[in-house]
Amino acid sequence: MGTHQAVGDEPVSRIERKRGRRIQEILTAAAELFGERGYAAVSLEDVAERLDVTKGSLYYYFASKDALGTAAIETLGNEWTSRLENLPAARAGSPADRLRALLREHTTIAVREYPAALGLFLVPREWPQDQKERIKELRGRHDGLFRRVVEEGVATGEFRVTDVGTVLQCMHASMSQAPVWCEGLGGTALDEAIDRLADTLMMLVVREP
Amino acid sequence: MGTHQAVGDEPVSRIERKRGRRIQEILTAAAELFGERGYAAVSLEDVAERLDVTKGSLYYYFASKDALGTAAIETLGNEWTSRLENLPAARAGSPADRLRALLREHTTIAVREYPAALGLFLVPREWPQDQKERIKELRGRHDGLFRRVVEEGVATGEFRVTDVGTVLQCMHASMSQAPVWCEGLGGTALDEAIDRLADTLMMLVVREP
Amino acid sequence: MGTHQAVGDEPVSRIERKRGRRIQEILTAAAELFGERGYAAVSLEDVAERLDVTKGSLYYYFASKDALGTAAIETLGNEWTSRLENLPAARAGSPADRLRALLREHTTIAVREYPAALGLFLVPREWPQDQKERIKELRGRHDGLFRRVVEEGVATGEFRVTDVGTVLQCMHASMSQAPVWCEGLGGTALDEAIDRLADTLMMLVVREP
Amino acid sequence: MGTHQAVGDEPVSRIERKRGRRIQEILTAAAELFGERGYAAVSLEDVAERLDVTKGSLYYYFASKDALGTAAIETLGNEWTSRLENLPAARAGSPADRLRALLREHTTIAVREYPAALGLFLVPREWPQDQKERIKELRGRHDGLFRRVVEEGVATGEFRVTDVGTVLQCMHASMSQAPVWCEGLGGTALDEAIDRLADTLMMLVVREP
DNA sequence: TATGAATGAGGCTTCATTCAT
DNA sequence: CATGAATGAAGCCTCATTCAT
Numbered sequence: 001m002g003t004h005q006a007v008g009d010e011p012v013s014r015i016e017r018k019r020g021r022r023i024q025e026i027l028t029a030a031a032e033l034f035g036e037r038g039y040a041a042v043s044l045e046d047v048a049e050r051l052d053v054t055k056g057s058l059y060y061y062f063a064s065k066d067a068l069g070t071a072a073i074e075t076l077g078n079e080w081t082s083r084l085e086n087l088p089a090a091r092a093g094s095p096a097d098r099l100r101a102l103l104r105e106h107t108t109i110a111v112r113e114y115p116a117a118l119g120l121f122l123v124p125r126e127w128p129q130d131q132k133e134r135i136k137e138l139r140g141r142h143d144g145l146f147r148r149v150v151e152e153g154v155a156t157g158e159f160r161v162t163d164v165g166t167v168l169q170c171m172h173a174s175m176s177q178a179p180v181w182c183e184g185l186g187g188t189a190l191d192e193a194i195d196r197l198a199d200t201l202m203m204l205v206v207r208e209p
Numbered sequence: 210m211g212t213h214q215a216v217g218d219e220p221v222s223r224i225e226r227k228r229g230r231r232i233q234e235i236l237t238a239a240a241e242l243f244g245e246r247g248y249a250a251v252s253l254e255d256v257a258e259r260l261d262v263t264k265g266s267l268y269y270y271f272a273s274k275d276a277l278g279t280a281a282i283e284t285l286g287n288e289w290t291s292r293l294e295n296l297p298a299a300r301a302g303s304p305a306d307r308l309r310a311l312l313r314e315h316t317t318i319a320v321r322e323y324p325a326a327l328g329l330f331l332v333p334r335e336w337p338q339d340q341k342e343r344i345k346e347l348r349g350r351h352d353g354l355f356r357r358v359v360e361e362g363v364a365t366g367e368f369r370v371t372d373v374g375t376v377l378q379c380m381h382a383s384m385s386q387a388p389v390w391c392e393g394l395g396g397t398a399l400d401e402a403i404d405r406l407a408d409t410l411m412m413l414v415v416r417e418p
Numbered sequence: 419m420g421t422h423q424a425v426g427d428e429p430v431s432r433i434e435r436k437r438g439r440r441i442q443e444i445l446t447a448a449a450e451l452f453g454e455r456g457y458a459a460v461s462l463e464d465v466a467e468r469l470d471v472t473k474g475s476l477y478y479y480f481a482s483k484d485a486l487g488t489a490a491i492e493t494l495g496n497e498w499t500s501r502l503e504n505l506p507a508a509r510a511g512s513p514a515d516r517l518r519a520l521l522r523e524h525t526t527i528a529v530r531e532y533p534a535a536l537g538l539f540l541v542p543r544e545w546p547q548d549q550k551e552r553i554k555e556l557r558g559r560h561d562g563l564f565r566r567v568v569e570e571g572v573a574t575g576e577f578r579v580t581d582v583g584t585v586l587q588c589m590h591a592s593m594s595q596a597p598v599w600c601e602g603l604g605g606t607a608l609d610e611a612i613d614r615l616a617d618t619l620m621m622l623v624v625r626e627p
Numbered sequence: 628m629g630t631h632q633a634v635g636d637e638p639v640s641r642i643e644r645k646r647g648r649r650i651q652e653i654l655t656a657a658a659e660l661f662g663e664r665g666y667a668a669v670s671l672e673d674v675a676e677r678l679d680v681t682k683g684s685l686y687y688y689f690a691s692k693d694a695l696g697t698a699a700i701e702t703l704g705n706e707w708t709s710r711l712e713n714l715p716a717a718r719a720g721s722p723a724d725r726l727r728a729l730l731r732e733h734t735t736i737a738v739r740e741y742p743a744a745l746g747l748f749l750v751p752r753e754w755p756q757d758q759k760e761r762i763k764e765l766r767g768r769h770d771g772l773f774r775r776v777v778e779e780g781v782a783t784g785e786f787r788v789t790d791v792g793t794v795l796q797c798m799h800a801s802m803s804q805a806p807v808w809c810e811g812l813g814g815t816a817l818d819e820a821i822d823r824l825a826d827t828l829m830m831l832v833v834r835e836p
Numbered sequence: 837t838a839t840g841a842a843t844g845a846g847g848c849t850t851c852a853t854t855c856a857t
Numbered sequence: 858c859a860t861g862a863a864t865g866a867a868g869c870c871t872c873a874t875t876c877a878t
Contacts, residue, residue, distance in 0.1 A: 040249035162409045173386040174379040200371045458667035580827045588801040595800040618789045622830050
């Protein structure tokens with residue numbers, strides 16, 4: 001049975017496109033749920049219910065819960081990174097402007113669209129060993145984005161940092177927790193909170209006049 | 210009978226002291242495991258095994274897994290906070306010195322002694338509602354320690370911050386992730402990593418000359 | 419998904435009819451066992467074994483042991499009452515004839531078909547509170563059958579009773595114990611025992627010439 | 628260790644008398660609880676708690692829960708029977724008067740003092756096989772009391788019955804359920820209910836003028 | 837493809853029982 | 858005698874997984 005390639009590269013036939021779309025739906029639902037409650041606390045029944053299908057159907061697309069989990073993270077990570085990569089404000093301007101844009105966008109996505117899914121990257125503790133590797137890879141690519149900007153700022157003398165790696169870790173950790181702090185906030189208050197976070201994190205690369 | 214009071218005030222008789230000690234053993238083991246893998250991913254079997262007893266025995270001391278979880282967090286949080294409160298270097302000197310001392314000690318405890326337990330405070334997502342309240346309380350007391358120093362520094366003009374609340378959140382989030390980054394580090398490398406983290410986080414309150 | 423509605427109104431599709439049949443099988447087995455040994459003394463393992471399935475399967479149809487218990491009683495009670503309601507001999511003739519017919523049929527069902535299940539109605543002591551209400555309702559409907567005949571007999575002067583309610587209670591209690599006395603009896607002896615019981619209970623409404 | 632004779636004949640030494648008294652306390656508590664909730668639903672913890680001792684202590688007096696159960700029933704049955712045997716009104720007068728006195732007293736004990744314990748005799752279904760035998764014996768002796776009076780009444784022509792055995796069964800069954808009907812009744816209402824029951828059951832031996 | 841059904845392992849919890857002190 | 862502690866089997870329940878249709 002031609003099953004379980006899951007996240008293939010390019011769907012070709014109409015039927016495969018449909019399959020690809022279905023997979024995306026599943027992954028989206030799964031990512032949301034895993035993010036909301038954590039991997040262990042989500043059952044396939046939960047995922048199936050959100051999609052209005054039966055548990056069994058999921059196995060047509062994914063070989064196991066673990067496989068679904070891995071793929072969900074992967075999809076999520078890729079989409080996220082792509083959005084940051086394609087953010088216009090992050091591609092031009094001074095390193096400071098670009099970094100702030102990245103920080104704001106990243107936090108906004110976290111808080112607005114995947115209010116919980118960020119925990120997935122942050123807390124690989126509860127994931128099976130297999131997935132941990134995958135997650136680290138994804139984070140690598142993700143971090144690369146920020147790293148390039150920071151290093152460029154350092155190179156141009158615009159930034160001054162204690163240690164690039166540590167700074168990036170702090171940024172990531174802080175943004176990942178944003179959905180938790182911001183729980184319950186909305187509208188303007190939320191925007192302001194995001195701004196405050198970005199401003200605060202910019203302090204980590206600050207170069208005083 | 211005399212079961213399930215768990216975290217009583219002060220044990221009196223010899224027998225009660227013994228009981229208290231046993232409870233502490235259990236709580237330590239539980240806190241470690243919950244911290245390592247998350248609440249949902251830890252079974253009572255796991256806890257029991259680490260203590261080399263049978264599952265059933267745990268129920269002699271705790272009425273349920275939830276009760277054990279709550280107590281584990283509570284104990285851990287209290288001990289942690291106490292240690293920070295009693296840290297000599299955190300009680301005298303300039304706000305900057307005291308803050309750095311707190312940051313280093315907090316991170317050291319996290320990395321060295323409870324390499325995993327910090328996640329408990331950080332990720333309340335997956336905890337039953339009951340516990341969430343408790344965790345928030347504990348964090349409040351914990352955060353208060355840092356907050357006082359930061360606010361004092363701001364008052365004296367020694368610190369300059371974007372926003373006290375946000376700064377504290379970032380500090381906490383960052384330190385909580387330290388055990389994950391530091392996984393595998395040891396000896397001098399570990400000390401240096403902790404130093405780097407403290408230095409980096411000090412940037413958040415920096416007052417330029 | 420389509421789980422746990424258990425005792426729906428009328429099955430429609432073929433698949434739902436099949437589900438309904440399965441549910442009935444389970445309920446029958448459960449009612450028998452609960453009746454034989456009492457609610458608390460029966461494990462789902464017992465029920466499953468009698469059906470030659472695994473414990474877990476039962477949860478596909480019933481959300482809990484309590485739910486199964488409630489449904490078992492409900493089904494049993496309804497079926498029982500229906501059979502009495504539709505008994506030809508209980509719908510025509512003098513009250514005395516009809517009452518004796520009811521007594522005999524009721525006892526026969528108890529002894530022959532649900533040799534044990536009667537205890538379910540009789541001993542609500544050990545049932546969770548929820549079920550107690552349900553049981554009382556069922557008994558109400560059930561008792562109504564007998565009550566109508568007795569009251570009619572009293573109205574026509576054919577019967578003379580001390581107190582209708584008390585008489586009904588005695589009848590019910592006595593018939594419910596019949597399976598216990600009759601344990602081991604068979605064939606003619608059993609028929610005679612049932613006759614004797616009916617005759618004896620008729621004494622409770624006797625009107626002397 | 629000289630344990631587990633449990634219900635010995637005559638205690639001799641002071642120490643054995645004390646032991647005997649303790650045993651009686653335990654048996655009383657146990658009988659009450661078993662009667663209230665049924666054998667399976669009562670834990671030794673429950674029994675111990677009512678006596679304000681620890682579970683373990685019970686094993687000094689009884690070898691097992693089953694042994695305790697058997698002994699509890701035995702004690703209860705014996706006491707009950709003795710009280711009926713010694714009832715003045717049941718030892719003199721016409722069979723009718725004596726029978727009515729027995730019925731009333733029996734029901735009164737059931738409802739007033741052991742509001743639930745009667746079920747123990749009535750529903751041996753849920754008891755381990757061992758106990759069933761014992762219970763049947765006890766019931767035999769118990770029934771003998773009623774039987775003698777009924778048979779005497781029949782012999783003198785004062786009573787007319789369909790069948791002595793059946794009549795006795797009905798009486799017993801009906802009285803055993805009394806605590807259930809009477810649940811919630813009190814004072815005069817309770818007395819009246821008991822009277823009604825006795826009057827109703829007297830119908831079973833009625834000899835019309 | 838999808839579903840309804842079933843399975844079996846594992847998790848939480850209770851409880852009769854044992855035993856050192 | 859009595860207790861505190863521990864055990865292990867058994868019970869309820871969940872859930873990932875499989876499979877016939």
